Amino acid sequence: MAVKINGRVATIYLNSEFIKIAEVSRSVKTVTVHKTVTIPMPSGCYAEGDITDIRNLGKAIKLALDENRITCNSVAFTVASNKIATKDVLVPDVKAAKLDKIIETNASEYFPVNIDDYVVQYYVLNKVNDNEQDKLKTVVIAAPSQFVEKYYKLAEAIGFKVAFIDYAGNSTYQIMRQQIGAEVSLVVDIENDSTIINIFKENTLQLQRIIPYGKSLLVNAVMDQYGLKYDMALSKLQSEELLGSTLDSNELSESLRALVSNINRITDYFISRNNVPIEKAYIIGNATKIIGFNQLLSNEFNIEINAIEQLAGVMLDKRTYVNGFDLTSYITNIGALIAPVNFISKERVAQEKKKDSNRSLVLVGTVALAASALLVAVPGIQCLVSGIEVSSLKSSVNKLSDVEDIVDEYYEAKDEYTDVSLFKALTYNNNDYLDDFISNLEQKTPSDVVITSMSVSSGAVAISGTATSKSSLGKYIQQLNSIKSVTNVKVANETESKDNTGTIKVTFSLSCSFGQIEESK
Numbered sequence: 001m002a003v004k005i006n007g008r009v010a011t012i013y014l015n016s017e018f019i020k021i022a023e024v025s026r027s028v029k030t031v032t033v034h035k036t037v038t039i040p041m042p043s044g045c046y047a048e049g050d051i052t053d054i055r056n057l058g059k060a061i062k063l064a065l066d067e068n069r070i071t072c073n074s075v076a077f078t079v080a081s082n083k084i085a086t087k088d089v090l091v092p093d094v095k096a097a098k099l100d101k102i103i104e105t106n107a108s109e110y111f112p113v114n115i116d117d118y119v120v121q122y123y124v125l126n127k128v129n130d131n132e133q134d135k136l137k138t139v140v141i142a143a144p145s146q147f148v149e150k151y152y153k154l155a156e157a158i159g160f161k162v163a164f165i166d167y168a169g170n171s172t173y174q175i176m177r178q179q180i181g182a183e184v185s186l187v188v189d190i191e192n193d194s195t196i197i198n199i200f201k202e203n204t205l206q207l208q209r210i211i212p213y214g215k216s217l218l219v220n221a222v223m224d225q226y227g228l229k230y231d232m233a234l235s236k237l238q239s240e241e242l243l244g245s246t247l248d249s250n251e252l253s254e255s256l257r258a259l260v261s262n263i264n265r266i267t268d269y270f271i272s273r274n275n276v277p278i279e280k281a282y283i284i285g286n287a288t289k290i291i292g293f294n295q296l297l298s299n300e301f302n303i304e305i306n307a308i309e310q311l312a313g314v315m316l317d318k319r320t321y322v323n324g325f326d327l328t329s330y331i332t333n334i335g336a337l338i339a340p341v342n343f344i345s346k347e348r349v350a351q352e353k354k355k356d357s358n359r360s361l362v363l364v365g366t367v368a369l370a371a372s373a374l375l376v377a378v379p380g381i382q383c384l385v386s387g388i389e390v391s392s393l394k395s396s397v398n399k400l401s402d403v404e405d406i407v408d409e410y411y412e413a414k415d416e417y418t419d420v421s422l423f424k425a426l427t428y429n430n431n432d433y434l435d436d437f438i439s440n441l442e443q444k445t446p447s448d449v450v451i452t453s454m455s456v457s458s459g460a461v462a463i464s465g466t467a468t469s470k471s472s473l474g475k476y477i478q479q480l481n482s483i484k485s486v487t488n489v490k491v492a493n494e495t496e497s498k499d500n501t502g503t504i505k506v507t508f509s510l511s512c513s514f515g516q517i518e519e520s521k
Contacts, residue, residue, distance in 0.1 A: 003164045003342050008034060008072040010065065010160065011333040013168065014046055015080070017192035017216070017230075017286075019061060022333035023070045031337050034317040036330055037068045040231075048193075049081020051150040058157025065158065075160040077151045078336040079343075080168035080194060082212055084143045085111050093127060093134040103140060111142045118142040121341040123170050126204045131459075131515055139208065141167050141341065149345035166340035168332050169208050172196055175335030176284075177203050178313045183279040186301075188263060189331070190287040192216045195259065197266050201276070209266050213259040215287040218243075221255035243292035246299050253296060260300050267301075272462070275492050275511055282306050284331055437461075437486075437514045444479035448472050459514050467506045470496065477510070485515045 005026055013020045023035040045057040064070075087110045091102050103122050108115045125137045148165060155162045176187050182202045189196040193214045199207040222233040222242065236242065244253045247260060267278055281303045287293055294305040308328050316322050327334070434456060445451065448468040455462045467473040473494060480489045494508040 003340050005163060005337065007074070009074045009076050009163050009337065010070050010072055011076045011078060011336050012061065013078050013080075013171075013330075013332045013336075014041065014051075015192050015194070016046055016048075017041055019064070020330055020333055021061070021064060021068075021070065022330045023072060024334060024337050026337045030313050030315050031334050032315045032317055033322055033327065033330070033334060035068055035070055035320050036322055036326065036333075037064055037070075038329070039064045049079065049083055050147060051154060054150060054153050054157055058154055061154075062158045073160055074163040075155050075158070076163045076166065076336055076340065077154075078166040078168045078171040078332050078340075079143070079151065080191075080196070080210065081143075081147065082194070082210070083147055084141060084167065085113070086142075086167075086169065086208070086210075087111065087140050088207075089138050089140055090128070090130055090135045091138050093136050099124075099136070099138075103138070107140070107142065110140050113142070115142070117145055119145050119148050119343050119345060121167070121343055123173075123339070123341055137204075139170070139205075141170075143167075143343050145346040148343045149347050151343075152345060152348055164336075164340045165343040166336040167343070169196055169198075169210065170339075170341055171332045171335035172284075173198060173205050173208065173335070174338035174340075175311065175313075175331050176200070176282075177205070179308055179311060180280065180282065184276050186267060186278045186281040186303075188281070188283050188285075188297075190214055190259070190283060190285040192219075192286075195263070195285075197263055199267070199270050199278070206274070207266070207270050211259075211262045211266075213262060215285075215290065215293075217255050217259055218252065218287075218290065218293075221252050225252065237290045239291070241291045243290070243296050245292075245296060247296070249296075256296070260297065264301070273457075273460075275490060278303060280306055282308055284308060284328060286329060288328075433459075433485075433514065437483075440483045440486075441480075444476075444483060446472055446476055446479070449476045460511070461514065462509070462511050464509045465507075467508065469504055470494070470506055473506050473508055480512060483514075486512055487515075488513045 008023055008025045011022050011024055018041055019039050021037050021039075022033055025032050025034065039060060042053075042056055042060045045051065045053040045060070051057060089106075089110060091099060094102070099122075103120065107118075107120045111118070120140065120142050122138050122140045125139060128135055128137050151165050152162055172187075172189050176198060177200065180187070180200055180203065184206075185200045187198040187200065189198070191214050193212065193216050195211050195214050197207075197209045197211065198205060218237065219230060219233050222228065222237055223230060226233065226236065228236065242250075242252050244250050247253050247257050271277060278301075281298075281301060283294055283297060283305050288307070294307070298305045311327050311331070311334065314327060314334055316327075437456075446467075449465060449472060450467075451463055451465040453464045467476065473491075477489055477491065480486055489510065489512040491508060491510045494506055496504060496506050498504050
């Protein structure tokens, strides 16, 4: 759903540590940042992405807005929480109106919850060809309606109207796709209690996950070791070199193991599924200000961490003296303005429907009063002429009623056919032809090739095994290529070894894809 944005908007991003506010505006190609401010999160106002004290949180934000002379009257929130669920899906390549209907209809299949209690939105990543059909790779997001409603009440508490409510994962995606190249890139957004992991290829998001670990793991360890409060512990990390070069260096470095392990787990999953390495890595968020943090992650990931010092597509309002070096701390705020989704709570939807109904009643009443006045004022002769004209028109309409019925039936049948075709396409999966693939595989596998493991997902196959020689492995690859509708046969690795008896064994792993497989001749 496109969101119309006029003039300046105050974008607000909350987490358990701080409140980030940026006054921004958007033109066709750029986002302009006019003012920025970060304030501490008041105690007891926010927990795990949920607002727990609207009144006091509203007071703190209102005070920050007034002190920094942020005078626009529209606010946009970008939210992150473990209460928000996401799912990557492939849907037919259709126009927005039809896509809305498909997402709405299938929402209960995407998420194992009572979908009536959730607000569902989505954003399209790119167009892909799946089994000779154009489809849209789409991220579907479900947020509890009561969770979303609290942000509307927070806007009321500060005297602003809601421009939109975006998902933080989308905000990060929209801004970061403008900052990186076409390489396979890892972008890790580390905040206090959560981390958003993004993997891009050719500027398109391939995978996005949120994990419940952030820099608080390290800050809490410093608090325990030195007996400091949170602010003092964070300041110590930003001014002293407390971290070692690896997780095993010292106790403080070890505190980051859960964070690093989860990032590695997700990147390993992507690499194994796609057979491509991570070529570049970027770390964003406030954790980058911790001395030694980027270097430790570089060593653990075995790849250089690239710093983002300037944001492409973002301009500064020089009259307000925003520091350009601090802009990367507001990536989520800025990205929210580019192409936001728009969570609208069910309570607000019901209110709008009621308003529309009341407007309709007022309009009907107004028209009725106007018609009454007109009837009194029009001379009798004009009423008579009008009556004759109306009768004539009704007669003409009646003559054409059969044609209208036929047209209505045609469009109704056309819509039903389109819907059935789309839903039929949604049910299709290459795994339907797994039996045929296995049958062909059994016939084509040489006797001295042993398959030790195989995984299949939507027609994508990963095979590991052994062969008695490289020539035997080569023959096996030729046999796979000879199976009709088997494509993209790629060998990920092969290792030749020889035991004490001189017996040669070639260990290999490969991948391929299959569709509707025809019988071999």
